[in-house]
Amino acid sequence: MTSTMASTNTDHRGDTSVLELTGGERAELESLARQLARTGPGLVDDPGWQATAREESCRLPGRLSRAVRAFRHDAGNAGTLTISNLPMPAEPLPPTPTVPDSVERRTTVPAALAVLLGSELGTVIAYRDEKFGALVQNVVPVPALAGSQSNGGSVQLEFHTENAFHPHRPDYVGLLCLRPAHEDQVGTQVASIRRALPLLDEEALTVLREARFMTEAPPSFHAVGLSSPHPVLGGAPEDPDICVDFHATRALDERAEKSLAQLREALVEVRSDVVLRPGDMIFVDNRLVVHGRVAFSPRYDGNDRWLHRVFVHLDHRRSRRHRPDNGAVLT
Ligand SMILES: O=C(O)CCC(=O)C(=O)O
Numbered sequence: 001m002t003s004t005m006a007s008t009n010t011d012h013r014g015d016t017s018v019l020e021l022t023g024g025e026r027a028e029l030e031s032l033a034r035q036l037a038r039t040g041p042g043l044v045d046d047p048g049w050q051a052t053a054r055e056e057s058c059r060l061p062g063r064l065s066r067a068v069r070a071f072r073h074d075a076g077n078a079g080t081l082t083i084s085n086l087p088m089p090a091e092p093l094p095p096t097p098t099v100p101d102s103v104e105r106r107t108t109v110p111a112a113l114a115v116l117l118g119s120e121l122g123t124v125i126a127y128r129d130e131k132f133g134a135l136v137q138n139v140v141p142v143p144a145l146a147g148s149q150s151n152g153g154s155v156q157l158e159f160h161t162e163n164a165f166h167p168h169r170p171d172y173v174g175l176l177c178l179r180p181a182h183e184d185q186v187g188t189q190v191a192s193i194r195r196a197l198p199l200l201d202e203e204a205l206t207v208l209r210e211a212r213f214m215t216e217a218p219p220s221f222h223a224v225g226l227s228s229p230h231p232v233l234g235g236a237p238e239d240p241d242i243c244v245d246f247h248a249t250r251a252l253d254e255r256a257e258k259s260l261a262q263l264r265e266a267l268v269e270v271r272s273d274v275v276l277r278p279g280d281m282i283f284v285d286n287r288l289v290v291h292g293r294v295a296f297s298p299r300y301d302g303n304d305r306w307l308h309r310v311f312v313h314l315d316h317r318r319s320r321r322h323r324p325d326n327g328a329v330l331t
């Protein structure tokens with residue numbers, strides 16, 4: 001690890017993984033994002049614009065690129081990378097959207113930033129059946145969804161792997177904060193299996209590695225979907241991947257159910273609450289970390305909490321069968 005990295009608080013062991021941009025880095029990134037935002041045709045979902053974003057992502061400030069690259073190599077124990085002091089638009093933001101399935105189509109500075117950072121980490125993708133396949137989605141409270149287990153809800157959002165039911169779920173989820181909640185402490189909750197693993201007993205570990213669970217598609221997916229039976233823990237026994245949604249994953253027998261409950265308790269115990277402020281973007285490694293959100297009280301007055309969300313995957317080729325025209329949207 002170089003001394004520059006040490007001074008940024010980023011650490012490949014990931015116990016603290018916050019990179020705060022300096023004023024100079026922020027200005028550099030602002031000019032890059034502004035230039036990209038002005039690039040024709042000014043639409044996030046245009047393949048030509050996306051190609052420019054991919055090209056330009058190699059011009060991020062060096063320290064930021066290095067942190068993203070280190071995070072991609074190994075997401076650390078926390079499994080998250082938070083980048084703070086990102087440039088936000090100088091002009092006032094429009095009101096926070098309040099409609100279901102809200103997305104950002106225009107290449108605003110925040111949308112450009114989310115795609116630039118996501119493109120440095122991997123390839124930014126979306127799902128046809130969720131939020132119209134738009135690459136930059138809005139995470140905002142929606143009156144009609146208040147009680148739902150979706151990002152439009154305002155009840156406690158259960159821990160989940162993003163799109164756990166999907167064979168090509170994203171490798172990373174990125175959340176960029178544009179506007180904070182009225183209440184100060186609305187936290188995105190994250191919990192890493194690397195931290196929870198030592199709290200699990202042998203029986204639970206064995207059962208969680210077996211195909212004794214099934215997961216439904218989330219309500220934001222306008223398609224009915226149910227996975228085939230799957231394990232919740234996979235890969236290296238000493239450092240497994242996790243795939244679970246505590247709202248949508250069903251245990252297929254009683255022991256599986258007990259093991260799932262033990263896993264949830266362990267994750268709750270090791271969780272951290274990350275309160276995103278405007279100009280903060282968190283990337284969550286979706287193979288190691290489940291995420292959720294505390295309950296909050298939106299006012300639907302145009303000043304509610306507003307995040308942009310992007311999904312990133314690493315092996316674009318692997319999902320080719322699911323991406324018509326070799327585009328960014330998975331079916
Ligand atoms: O609101 C949040 O902080 C997280 C919502 C969420 O899980 C998501 O948008 O995928």
Ligand SMILES: [Fe+2]
Binds near residue numbers: 151160162291
């Ligand atoms: Fe999520």
